[in-house]
Amino acid sequence: MKTGFNRGMAALGLTVWGVAFAPTTFAADVQWNGFLNVVGGVLQHDPRVDFTPGAKQYPAYRDYSNDLSFDSQTSGGLQAKTTLDPQTSVTAQLYAEGYGSEYAAKLKWLFVTYTPTYNSTFRVGKIGSPFYYYSDFLNVGYAYHWISPPDTVYPFDTTITGVDYTYQDVGEHFDWSVEVLAGSSDEYYSSIQSQVTNHNSIGVVFNASNASGVSFRAMLYQTDSAMHADVLSPESLDANVNSAVDILLDRLNLPENIATAVRPSLVTATQAHLGTDWTGADSTPIRYAELALRSEWGRWMVMGECIGARNNNYLFNQATSAYLTAGVKVDRALFHITYSTANAVLNERAKEDLAMAVPTLGATPDEAGAYLASQIRSGYALLSGTKADFETIGVRYDVSTKTALKLDLTRVVEYASRPSETAGIGSNLLLRAAINATF
Amino acid sequence: MKQIIRLAGSLGLSLFCLTAQAGSVVVVANPAAGITMLTRDQVSQIFLAKARVYPNGKPVAPINQLDEGDIRRRFETSVLGKDSTQVRAYWTRLLFSGRTSLPKMVEDDKKVIDVVASDPTAIGYIDSDSLTRDVVVVFREP
Numbered sequence: 001m002k003t004g005f006n007r008g009m010a011a012l013g014l015t016v017w018g019v020a021f022a023p024t025t026f027a028a029d030v031q032w033n034g035f036l037n038v039v040g041g042v043l044q045h046d047p048r049v050d051f052t053p054g055a056k057q058y059p060a061y062r063d064y065s066n067d068l069s070f071d072s073q074t075s076g077g078l079q080a081k082t083t084l085d086p087q088t089s090v091t092a093q094l095y096a097e098g099y100g101s102e103y104a105a106k107l108k109w110l111f112v113t114y115t116p117t118y119n120s121t122f123r124v125g126k127i128g129s130p131f132y133y134y135s136d137f138l139n140v141g142y143a144y145h146w147i148s149p150p151d152t153v154y155p156f157d158t159t160i161t162g163v164d165y166t167y168q169d170v171g172e173h174f175d176w177s178v179e180v181l182a183g184s185s186d187e188y189y190s191s192i193q194s195q196v197t198n199h200n201s202i203g204v205v206f207n208a209s210n211a212s213g214v215s216f217r218a219m220l221y222q223t224d225s226a227m228h229a230d231v232l233s234p235e236s237l238d239a240n241v242n243s244a245v246d247i248l249l250d251r252l253n254l255p256e257n258i259a260t261a262v263r264p265s266l267v268t269a270t271q272a273h274l275g276t277d278w279t280g281a282d283s284t285p286i287r288y289a290e291l292a293l294r295s296e297w298g299r300w301m302v303m304g305e306c307i308g309a310r311n312n313n314y315l316f317n318q319a320t321s322a323y324l325t326a327g328v329k330v331d332r333a334l335f336h337i338t339y340s341t342a343n344a345v346l347n348e349r350a351k352e353d354l355a356m357a358v359p360t361l362g363a364t365p366d367e368a369g370a371y372l373a374s375q376i377r378s379g380y381a382l383l384s385g386t387k388a389d390f391e392t393i394g395v396r397y398d399v400s401t402k403t404a405l406k407l408d409l410t411r412v413v414e415y416a417s418r419p420s421e422t423a424g425i426g427s428n429l430l431l432r433a434a435i436n437a438t439f
Numbered sequence: 440m441k442q443i444i445r446l447a448g449s450l451g452l453s454l455f456c457l458t459a460q461a462g463s464v465v466v467v468a469n470p471a472a473g474i475t476m477l478t479r480d481q482v483s484q485i486f487l488a489k490a491r492v493y494p495n496g497k498p499v500a501p502i503n504q505l506d507e508g509d510i511r512r513r514f515e516t517s518v519l520g521k522d523s524t525q526v527r528a529y530w531t532r533l534l535f536s537g538r539t540s541l542p543k544m545v546e547d548d549k550k551v552i553d554v555v556a557s558d559p560t561a562i563g564y565i566d567s568d569s570l571t572r573d574v575v576v577v578f579r580e581p
């Protein structure tokens with residue numbers, strides 16, 4: 001079934017690109033549009049994680065450093081849309097970005113749109129997941145005032161292969177729409193270096209806006225998700241086990257011959273206790289909910305959005321994030337300010353692991369192995385269990401109706417995931433400039 | 440003497456009204472659409488792709504004018520209540536969502552009238568100075 005569907009998608013792709021490039025009059029029926037985001041940025045301090053007590057630490061932001069770089073968020077896309085008949089069209093979007101894929105173009109979207117009535121629209125194929133207010137145009141910098149929406153709320157850019165149905169209508173002074181969708185996905189995410197598989201994904205989105213410029217959005221989404229992170233491969237975990245055993249033996253300061261004798265049994269016990277049921281490789285249900293409210297009046301704009309995710313995964317448990325942004329337009333310039341925050345709560349089992357007592361010198365290899373396994377597991381959980389705030393001030397200047405220049409200054413602050421934690425705490429400043437164009 | 444003053448006064452008022460009305464933005468439709476008047480909100484809903492049918496249920500397709508045109512800027516500011524960059528950003532969102540296509544674009548008022556007069560679904564905006572009897576005014580900029 002899946003293979004058949006993929007073949008169908010491939011054929012669809014060939015159709016749209018074939019029609020687009022055909023040297024016949026058909027080419028005139030293809031609507032081409034594109035966008036380009038050239039973004040350069042520099043961090044005040046190189047990101048640094050230092051576990052030495054009292055050491056200065058600096059949070060990272062994507063892969064920016066204190067050398068000016070352009071690859072982290074520079075991207076572009078080309079979209080082709082061809083109309084097959086008055087009710088049916090095919091849309092394909094090629095997208096390339098520097099971060100993670102070194103500008104290798106990929107077919108991001110590929111779907112058929114069918115409009116049976118003036119109020120109803122079906123889309124079938126590879127479409128964007130509607131997690132966020134900006135999901136449909138997340139990569140199109142020209143469409144919003146920031147250089148990019150806050151990473152705390154918008155950590156992923158995801159697609160699903162499936163079907164969605166939208167019903168839209170208007171009242172005298174307002175308009176509204178409801179979108180329902182179902183599908184699945186299997187994608188590699190550079191940002192978390194993981195292959196993520198989602199099945200049985202279903203979602204519903206409600207949008208409404210009135211003539212006074214107030215827009216409201218609400219979303220509910222559920223999926224069965226499995227993750228295969230690069231850092232959680234068997235080889236990586238084995239390396240971590242060996243490293244943890246070496247650190248423990250070093251701290252115990254045992255005679256070399258005893259340490260050498262104990263080491264194999266300690267490694268075996270740690271591996272046995274570590275297990276793999278916590279890595280997220282097994283499919284677990286995740287639920288998402290989102291709310292957004294935006295108001296524009298005259299020169300002013302204010303907007304807030306929050307999203308929550310809940311599951312029972314050891315690594316990713318409950319996460320909430322939100323932002324509040326406001327802006328004022330002065331001639332061609334839009335000055336804006338944004339506060340965003342993200343808070344991921346540790347799983348109860350991870351908390352128990354963290355609270356596990358350090359084994360005494362007389363402990364058996366099995367007891368020591370259980371302790372080391374708990375620390376390795378919870379160490380990974382702490383990586384995702386972060387609390388962070390971003391504050392951004394910026395300006396967007398519209399050079400023309402197709403080009404905007406932007407300058408954003410963002411302060412990134414990361415807090416301890418738990419009271420006793422001293423690692424991963426600190427702040428950093430990110431300065432970015434961008435040109436966004438559409439054509 | 441008073442009559443002359445009154446006459447001059449009313450003439451001045453008429454001239455003022457003519458001056459005020461000349462060059463205003465009007466939204467025009469095909470007579471066959473059966474629409475005689477739209478509210479500002481209804482015009483906005485049609486030109487922002489939120490409504491695909493007239494209030495009477497007949498299909499509607501907006502016709503836009505070129506980006507650089509003065510009439511387009513005036514229409515967006517006075518009728519849609521947005522400046523040209525706000526409208527462009529709005530359409531950019533719709534366009535790259537793949538949910539709709541850009542409205543058909545023509546270069547001047549005459550072309551708008553030609554298209555609207557020949558297509559019962561078409562609706563466009565022009566300067567009132569360009570009006571002909573081929574189309575009906577369904578909204579006039581106050």
